[in-house]
Amino acid sequence: MKYSEKVMDHFLNPRNVGEIPDADGIGEVGNSHCGDIMKMYLKISGGIIIDAKFKTFGCAAAIATSSVATELIKGKTIGEALGITNNDVINYLGELPPNKIHCSLLAEQSIKAAIKDYYTKMGVDPIAIN
Numbered sequence: 001m002k003y004s005e006k007v008m009d010h011f012l013n014p015r016n017v018g019e020i021p022d023a024d025g026i027g028e029v030g031n032s033h034c035g036d037i038m039k040m041y042l043k044i045s046g047g048i049i050i051d052a053k054f055k056t057f058g059c060a061a062a063i064a065t066s067s068v069a070t071e072l073i074k075g076k077t078i079g080e081a082l083g084i085t086n087n088d089v090i091n092y093l094g095e096l097p098p099n100k101i102h103c104s105l106l107a108e109q110s111i112k113a114a115i116k117d118y119y120t121k122m123g124v125d126p127i128a129i130n
């Protein structure tokens with residue numbers, strides 16, 4: 001399997017790795033097939049994602065797609081972040097091997113899970129938002 005230069009860059013130099021201790025929303029998702037886990041931390045102010053960090057216990061593609069996901073959502077509104085799909089992450093990276101597409105899905109799901117957690121903490125029913 002060969003990864004693109006961009007995937008290797010985000011795998012070897014992942015952006016925004018770590019935790020946000022006072023995060024407004026935290027989303028953890030996993031893939032039961034491969035066992036990889038992705039945790040996304042968001043800082044949200046005035047409806048804008050002002051900071052995003054992640055911790056991923058997973059493959060190179062999972063780390064690269066988490067890194068890209070954080071880059072894509074920083075500075076975006078909650079609505080814009082909810083609209084980001086795994087295809088946006090793949091397009092940003094150029095390409096992903098077919099058997100690694102599911103890794104990019106974790107990135108999309110972790111954003112949505114963290115925003116859902118944010119709404120829950122705010123006392124808003126996330127289902128009413130979607």
Ligand code: FES
Nearest residue numbers: 034036059062103
């Ligand atoms: Fe499971 Fe990449 S192999 S997330």
